[in-house]
Amino acid sequence: xxxxxxxxxxxxxxxxxxxxxLLHLAQQGWLFLELPEALAQSTTDLLGRSAAYFDASEVxxxxxxxxxxxxxxxxxxxxxxxxxxxxxxxxxxxATSNASSPAQLATSLEASTAxxxxxxxxxxxxxxxxxxxxxxxxxxxxDDILDGTLTIPDSRDEMTYTLMRLFRYFPSTGxxxxxxxxxxxxxxxxxxxxxxxxxxxxxxxxxxVWVDAPVGTRTATVLVGQTLRTLSARSMNAGAxxxxxxxxxxxxxxxxxxxxxxxxxxxxxxxxxxxxxxTELWKTVQIGKVNINTAKEAREMQRQKLxxxxxxxxxxxxxxxxxx
Ligand SMILES: O=C(O)CCC(=O)C(=O)O
Ligand SMILES: [Fe+2]
Numbered sequence: 103x104x105x106x107x108x109x110x111x112x113x114x115x116x117x118x119x120x121x122x123x124l125l126h127l128a129q130q131g132w133l134f135l136e137l138p139e140a141l142a143q144s145t146t147d148l149l150g151r152s153a154a155y156f157d158a159s160e161v162x163x164x165x166x167x168x169x170x171x172x173x174x175x176x177x178x179x180x181x182x183x184x185x186x187x188x189x190x191x192x193x194x195x196x197a198t199s200n201a202s203s204p205a206q207l208a209t210s211l212e213a214s215t216a217x218x219x220x221x222x223x224x225x226x227x228x229x230x231x232x233x234x235x236x237x238x239x240x241x242x243x244x245d246d247i248l249d250g251t252l253t254i255p256d257s258r259d260e261m262t263y264t265l266m267r268l269f270r271y272f273p274s275t276g277x278x279x280x281x282x283x284x285x286x287x288x289x290x291x292x293x294x295x296x297x298x299x300x301x302x303x304x305x306x307x308x309x310x311v312w313v314d315a316p317v318g319t320r321t322a323t324v325l326v327g328q329t330l331r332t333l334s335a336r337s338m339n340a341g342a343x344x345x346x347x348x349x350x351x352x353x354x355x356x357x358x359x360x361x362x363x364x365x366x367x368x369x370x371x372x373x374x375x376x377x378x379x380x381t382e383l384w385k386t387v388q389i390g391k392v393n394i395n396t397a398k399e400a401r402e403m404q405r406q407k408l409x410x411x412x413x414x415x416x417x418x419x420x421x422x423x424x425x426x
Contacts, residue, residue: 114241118228124236127229128334131282131326131341132299134316137291141221142319145291145355148214149319152268153353155211156185158204166208167193173395174265180397184276186269189215190262191255216254219266222357223252226287229324237334243372246365247286263360263384271296273351279401280310281394281426282340283327284387285360288426290315290323290343294352297323300342312344328387328425329361333372358426360384391425 119127119135127133137145155163160179167187169176176193179185194208227248231241251264263285271277276296290297297315304311315323325341345352361367361384366377378386392404 114231114235115224115228117232117235118225119232121236124232127324127326128233128338130299130302131331131339132343133324135322135324137320137322138221138225141218141225141322144214144218144221146319148218148268148355149291149293149353151211151214152187152270152355155187155207155268156270156353158207162204163187166204173393178395180395182272182275183398184269184271184278186267186395189219189254189266189268190264191258191260192216195256212254215266215268218355219254219357220252222266222289222355223359225322226289226324226357226359227252229287233330233334233338239372247361247367248359249362249364251359251362262362262364264362265358265360267356267358269352269354269356271345271347271352271354274347274349276345276351277347278345278426279392279394280342280344281391282342283325283358284329284384284391284425285327285358286330286333288325288327288356288358290325290354290356291319292317292352292354293319294348294350296345296348296352297354298344298346299323299325302339302342315343327358327360328391329383332383332387333367333369335372335374356426388425394426 119133123133123135163177163185167176169178173188175188175190177185177187189212192212194205194212227244230244234241234243250260251262254266255261280300292315295314295317298312299315301311301313323343325343326338328340331338331340361380363380366379367383368377369375370377390408392401392408394401396404
């Protein structure tokens with residue numbers, strides 16, 4: 103009888119992506135991926151709850167989640183384009199017993215966000231582990247970088263750069279300009295068409311080829327962000343994407359997994375050199391980028407500033423790249 107007692111289970115979560123999928127993600131910077139059942143369910147629930155929140159009055163939405171730190175926290179409305187709420191931690195932790203009160207709306211929205219955050223975090227962690235395995239790196243390279251990011255922080259004191267963003271794009275005019283994301287990996291799930299990713303293989307400087315992302319909660323779009331590109335010494339590309347208008351409008355759930363603020367980043371773990379404070383890495387990945395989710399006038403001002411500083415917004419295949 104074979105001895106089955108001596109083989110320990112392999113470390114880390116089970117592999118998710120096959121070789122072709124990993125190669126596609128690294129080269130194109132994006133991948134369409136069938137969602138695990140738990141995440142499909144939690145995002146379906148969250149899309150529904152976000153729609154109920156967006157249906158509330160402007161006064162209520164602002165008072166439940168006042169925006170802070172520019173676009174990085176709370177409710178934000180971009181005229182003629184979209185409205186969205188950014189969660190980086192819990193805000194309303196105590197439920198009231200009145201089922202129809204605004205606080206109750208917020209409590210159920212946050213409970214749903216916390217569940218989707220956990221499920222999306224797990225999915226992206228599995229992909230990061232796949233990337234580490236394929237690069238012959240130890241899975242522990244992610245320990246410090248992900249510290250405190252995989253579940254929604256309880257309070258502002260504990261928050262990192264990681265965020266969950268819920269969007270409502272307005273019919274026809276709702277859009278987001280072409281950009282790459284700043285973090286490690288992003289997962290986008292939407293209930294309508296509009297998200298498009300750039301096909302780098304078939305695009306040229308004069309002709310961009312855009313691919314429509316899948317619609318619905320069965321399949322997600324996973325995007326490589328600038329931080330992962332930097333850690334991979336640019337062996338992975340960041341995925342360029344945009345949102346174009348459709349006549350029905352669109353809701354989406356976007357989970358952006360970004361590095362932890364609790365530790366410095368040790369590049370030697372990734373075959374590079376040196377250690378940089380987490381804040382420095384964050385500044386570096388933002389250089390030359392325009393925030394595509396801010397108001398139109400603010401985007402123009404950011405572009406103007408970049409031009410004055412002699413730093414054209416980063417060109418990947420198309421000019422005028424932003425960040426999201
Ligand atoms: O709404 C989406 O699916 C994508 C939004 C986006 O790209 C971003 O906010 O960075
Ligand atoms: Fe984005």
